[in-house]
Amino acid sequence: MKKRILKNIFIILVYAFLYLPIIILVVFSFNTSKMNITFEGFTLKWYQTLFSNRSLLEAFFNTIIVAVTSTFISTVIGTISAYALNRYNFKGKGFIMKLLYIPIVIPEIVLGISLLSVYTLLKLDLGMMTLILSHIAFSIPFVIISVKTILDDLNPNLYDASKDLGAGGLETFRHIILPSLIPGITSGAMLAFTLSLDDVVISYFTAGPSSNTLPLKIYSMIKTGITPEVNALSTIILVVTFTIILLFTLKQMRSLKKEVVR
Amino acid sequence: MKDKLFKKIITIPVIVYALVLILLPLIYIFILSFLKSDSYGGVINVFNLGNYLKIFDMVYIKVFVQSFLIALVTTLICILIAYPFCLFISQKKKKTQTLLMALVILPFLTNSLIRTYGWIVLLRKEGVINTILLNLNIIDNPLSLMYNNLGIIIGMVYTLLPFMILPLYSSISKIDNRLIEASKDLGAGSMATFFKVIVPSTVTGLFNGSLMVFIPCIGYFFIADLLGGGKLMLLGNLIKNQFLTARNWPFGAAISITLLIITFVLVKLYKKTGGKMDDLGGF
Numbered sequence: 401m402k403k404r405i406l407k408n409i410f411i412i413l414v415y416a417f418l419y420l421p422i423i424i425l426v427v428f429s430f431n432t433s434k435m436n437i438t439f440e441g442f443t444l445k446w447y448q449t450l451f452s453n454r455s456l457l458e459a460f461f462n463t464i465i466v467a468v469t470s471t472f473i474s475t476v477i478g479t480i481s482a483y484a485l486n487r488y489n490f491k492g493k494g495f496i497m498k499l500l501y502i503p504i505v506i507p508e509i510v511l512g513i514s515l516l517s518v519y520t521l522l523k524l525d526l527g528m529m530t531l532i533l534s535h536i537a538f539s540i541p542f543v544i545i546s547v548k549t550i551l552d553d554l555n556p557n558l559y560d561a562s563k564d565l566g567a568g569g570l571e572t573f574r575h576i577i578l579p580s581l582i583p584g585i586t587s588g589a590m591l592a593f594t595l596s597l598d599d600v601v602i603s604y605f606t607a608g609p610s611s612n613t614l615p616l617k618i619y620s621m622i623k624t625g626i627t628p629e630v631n632a633l634s635t636i637i638l639v640v641t642f643t644i645i646l647l648f649t650l651k652q653m654r655s656l657k658k659e660v661v662r
Numbered sequence: 663m664k665d666k667l668f669k670k671i672i673t674i675p676v677i678v679y680a681l682v683l684i685l686l687p688l689i690y691i692f693i694l695s696f697l698k699s700d701s702y703g704g705v706i707n708v709f710n711l712g713n714y715l716k717i718f719d720m721v722y723i724k725v726f727v728q729s730f731l732i733a734l735v736t737t738l739i740c741i742l743i744a745y746p747f748c749l750f751i752s753q754k755k756k757k758t759q760t761l762l763m764a765l766v767i768l769p770f771l772t773n774s775l776i777r778t779y780g781w782i783v784l785l786r787k788e789g790v791i792n793t794i795l796l797n798l799n800i801i802d803n804p805l806s807l808m809y810n811n812l813g814i815i816i817g818m819v820y821t822l823l824p825f826m827i828l829p830l831y832s833s834i835s836k837i838d839n840r841l842i843e844a845s846k847d848l849g850a851g852s853m854a855t856f857f858k859v860i861v862p863s864t865v866t867g868l869f870n871g872s873l874m875v876f877i878p879c880i881g882y883f884f885i886a887d888l889l890g891g892g893k894l895m896l897l898g899n900l901i902k903n904q905f906l907t908a909r910n911w912p913f914g915a916a917i918s919i920t921l922l923i924i925t926f927v928l929v930k931l932y933k934k935t936g937g938k939m940d941d942l943g944g945f
Contacts, residue, residue: 407746407750407753408750410746410747410750411747411750411751411762414743414747415765417743417820418765418766418769418820418823419769420780420784421777421778421779421780421781421783421784421820422769422772422777422780424780424783424784424790425776425779425780425783428783438793477675477676477679480672480675480676481672481675481676481679483672484669484672484673484675484676485676488669488672488673490669490673490677492677496676496677496680499680499681499684499685500676500680500684501939501942502684502688503684504942505873505877505925505929505942506877506922506925507877507878507880507881507898507921507925508878508881509881509883509898509901509902509918510691510881510901510918510921510922511687513691513901513905513914513915513918514687514688514690514691514918515683515687516905517687517690517691517694517911517915518686518687518690521690533683536683537679537683537684540679540683544676545940548940549940568664568665568668569664569665569668569669570664570668573668573672594770594771597771597772597773598770598771598772598773598774600773600774600775600884601881601882601883601884601898604884604902605905605906614773615773615774615775615776618773618775618776618779619775619884619888622775622779622782622888626779630776630779634772634773634776637772637773637776638772641768641771641772642768645764645767645768645771646764649760649761649764652760653757653760653761
């Protein structure tokens with residue numbers, strides 16, 4: 401009994417560690433003082449001034465544009481690629497598959513500076529385009545892996561059955577395989593989206609002056625002086641993501657329950 | 663015939679992607695690392711090994727050693743927190759486990775820079791922790807919790823902990839409970855069961871997590887910048903400076919290639935212990 405209490409205390413402490421900085425940010429977003437030191441009184445004014453802080457909002461929208469565009473493109477390319485790698489053999493396939501793990505394992509900074517170097521070599525101006533391209537570059541492998549995991553578990557007879565019934569490659573993919581890939585595609589897309597929102601290192605090297613993202617903006621603000629508007633914006637982002645994830649988890653738990661009942 | 667065309671169309675994107683966005687950049691910085699920089703931030707096309715020899719300067723060796731020490735300490739602390747944590751979680755009901763693991767991932771869906779900023783608010787001299795401790799008269803003078811190695815390690819452990827928890831949890835929850843019961847039935851104490859049954863079956867999970875903590879730790883320059891106060895130079899900061907401020911791209915490229923080789927050696931070791939590439943990152 402005593403042992404169990406100690407174990408639970410340990411678990412609670414770890415969660416406290418994980419949530420502490422987030423709770424602090426949220427609490428201080430309602431603080432009247434600008435200094436983020438002690439809580440002096442409740443106010444909503446930072447939420448109001450946030451909407452007139454143009455450079456912060458612009459950085460936020462840039463972040464969303466980059467995340468949505470790069471997630472969409474890398475999910476499409478990643479899904480098609482996972483299928484191609486699972487279904488077909490081609491020259492150099494083993495080599496290509498090895499290359500795909502590189503963005504996952506190497507330090508982000510190496511990917512960042514090597515992309516920067518190539519953009520300079522190709523005389524591409526740094527901006528939204530290069531930023532989106534870089535986010536696509538590090539997201540695709542994650543989508544491929546999460547779709548591939550499902551493809552590997554599919555019954556290989558499905559392909560033959562579909563072929564015997566007269567379906568071509570495209571029909572088999574669209575009507576037989578694609579529907580069963582939805583969970584893998586969803587989790588791959590979610591992963592790509594989060595990675596894109598969270599990225600600091602690669603964006604730092606591949607964004608131009610006109611394409612400040614929220615992380616980069618906050619990075620420079622921490623050095624020059626940060627306002628509680630950042631806390632307010634972070635709080636809004638937190639509430640939105642927490643709600644989405646909570647709904648997702650509840651749904652997952654409900655389906656788990658159904659499985660148990662069956 | 664139509665099938666052949668379909669095959670071509672769907673295999674081309676992955677080939678183009680892998681060659682243009684992965685291989686080409688790496689080959690380019692590999693070539694760059696053997697060139698020379700001029701004093702204006704440009705590159706002179708003269709083959710030389712100078713950039714690699716420069717790494718053996720005491721100044722840069724020190725940066726390598728510091729980075730690896732910070733990364734090592736971070737990895738060890740992550741193991742010490744994550745291992746018991748995952749073990750205790752895995753003893754809960756399945757439903758509770760799903761919820762608790764979601765709660766681990768949740769904070770990490772917000773930007774790491776925002777969370778680092780949260781730590782600054784907590785740790786600085788006039789920060790929340792010092793203010794509380796001073797007001798409770800526990801301390802007389804504010805503690806230096808950041809702008810030093812402690813700050814860097816707190817920030818690194820915080821940012822990278824889930825990358826240890828996820829693979830560890832997945833390997834711990836895969837252990838067959840009958841194995842643990844069998845070990846106890848055969849008279850092994852909980853210590854013996856832990857070291858002879860549980861630990862051996864989580865070796866790949868441990869290695870996987872360590873890799874996903876150790877490698878990014880070397881490159882996270884923004885944590886060293888913000889929580890270390892720029893006092894301690896990590897490899898990430900060194901590379902960043904070579905590319906953005908010192909503008910010596912060939913030297914920056916040589917450090918990156920060295921880091922890449924170290925990464926590949928670590929990954930080879932991981933595969934030797936039976937680790938699968940698809941499991942990296944615990945997804």
